[in-house]
Amino acid sequence: MMGTVIDLVVHHPEGEQLIRDVYLQLDQYARRFTVNQDSSELMQVNQSAAIAPVVVQPDLFELIRKAKSISQDSKNPFNIAIGPLVKAWRIGFKDARVPAQDEISAKLPLVDPKKIILDEQQHSVYLSQPKMEIDLGAIAKGYFADEVKKKLVDAGVEHGFISLGGNVLTLGHSPDNPNQAWNVGIQNPLAERGSVVRVVPLRGRSMVTSGINERFFDANGQRYHHLLDAQTGMPIATDIASITIISKHSVDGEIWSTAGFLPSTTDTIRYLNQQAGIEAVVVSKRGDVSVTSGLTDDGRKIFYS
Template sequence: MFASALRVSALAFNHYSTGVIPMSSVERVYSYSAVLMGSPILLKLFEDNQQAAQAVFHLIKQQEDMLTVNRAHSQLMTINHAAGLHPVVVSRPVFELISKAKTVSLMQDSCFNFTIGPLVKRWKIGFHGDTVPSPAEIQSLLPLTRPDQVMLDPQACSVYLAQAGMEIDLGAIAKGYIADRVRDLLQQMGIHQALINLGGNVLTLGTPRYGDQSAWGVGLKKPFAAPDALIGIIEVAGKSVVTSGIYERYFEQEGKIYHHILDPETGYPLDNELLSVTVISDDSVDGDIYTTLLYGMGVKKALHYLTTVPHIEAIFVTRTGQVILSSQRQFRFTLQDSDYQLA
């Protein structure tokens, strides 16, 4: 049970792929943690409220059970098992999330593809996979990764994968969606100052009660370094911070790194100038979506694209040690590592 992984402590700060930075405190901070969705989950409150923590972890467990592809009886796996056979009726929230994932997947030149499941399963990057598929294997799987072959019926709330062997995977969007649901639950419980870290998806409510601090400090992780090594600190209030980087899940073969961010056009890991993309937004689900979209675009195209979506801001970390900010309307960034420079 998820509750068995729960522990409570005061002022217990941890660092994950996007770290949370402790600031000088004049009030006690209660830190609740559990391991869910294969990641350490962290909730920070300014009151000892174990009932709220239990409700949060219960909600995450419930959502994970619906959306995972790692359990045979989740709603997602029921859809996948029926590929090429018949439509599957799902709950309205799952249908709407699938609909959103399809819309983003069908955007022009989108690197986001929720039907990429067969390729992810073959590569197994981050899941003890350390072999490169042959070109013939990749070519045989690419026809099964077409988002236009996912048929949605809003009236029946059903999903049908038109080809046998297709698999949808919401792993690139589920954490953000769940983080937003946790935020909504906390607000319904009257909690308006908190921090949620779903193993890298950091979502803040309000501002912290650290003296005169007006923002939460979120660490930007240094790629291919120790877990607590940071490039700098992102200060936000009431925002989501999501980072996606090639150092999160990868293997190396013959001097070449193969990471988990796959190009849906080629079936191989994307190869461009980026090490990571961090998105600052109101909703964490947008952070999930745009980290993938922007990574696929590369820096120049992404910076131009962001001028058309003012509610999204981004931080790009390049292979040459540059840190590029799209703007700083919703956050402030402080560089801390001399190996990198602000471009």
């Protein structure tokens, strides 16, 4: 679902039924929040760009509001108005291509998050420019994971985990693990899938990884990754291969694993050290591993205080 493999583990007498319920919950979210189905709730907003505001359900409104707030910080590349550029490049699909420069230039005025007009009273969203498009791909899975965790906790689940691709959210610890944690590996972005660069013992926290190795294509003797720069319309120029965020809430991990893709590892560590409740593991294109101030790296495992 959602272009990835979903993995759920639930320790509970009614675990199988809870997993069925979670599947239905995720399916409903995926249908409502996607930009790949014209009938979705989000696409109703996009299709009404420069025509009329669209009233959306409170959860979608709050997610858009949160994402817009982060997007307006020009210090970072997170941008929910990036939709027109994403559709121009089509990275991750079979028809991915390098758009012509004049096409990119025409899209740049459409990716300004300040042109998303929100009405707190009506819960309406209005895109003020024709052909603007919101894309929640950099935040939605984190929100979904947090909501699933709430559902499981309310049902009395004390031990389990939710894995939505590169997004892992844990409940308690593994009952089978002597160190009372879920040992979660960080994919080595410079090696074959399944190769782990570090292991993080997680207890009730979220871990989200974004990397230039996840979605890309090769053309003209060059590799183009899916993390786009709204200033240039091109893939972000950086010395970073992947960023892993450790946080309480998965939605924050989603945001900062994209927002942290600055030009250099040094810039990223400095910037993320300023964000409350956010810790990061950054792997450079040379394979160097750096961590924020709340983490300890012993070369195999990473621990948080």
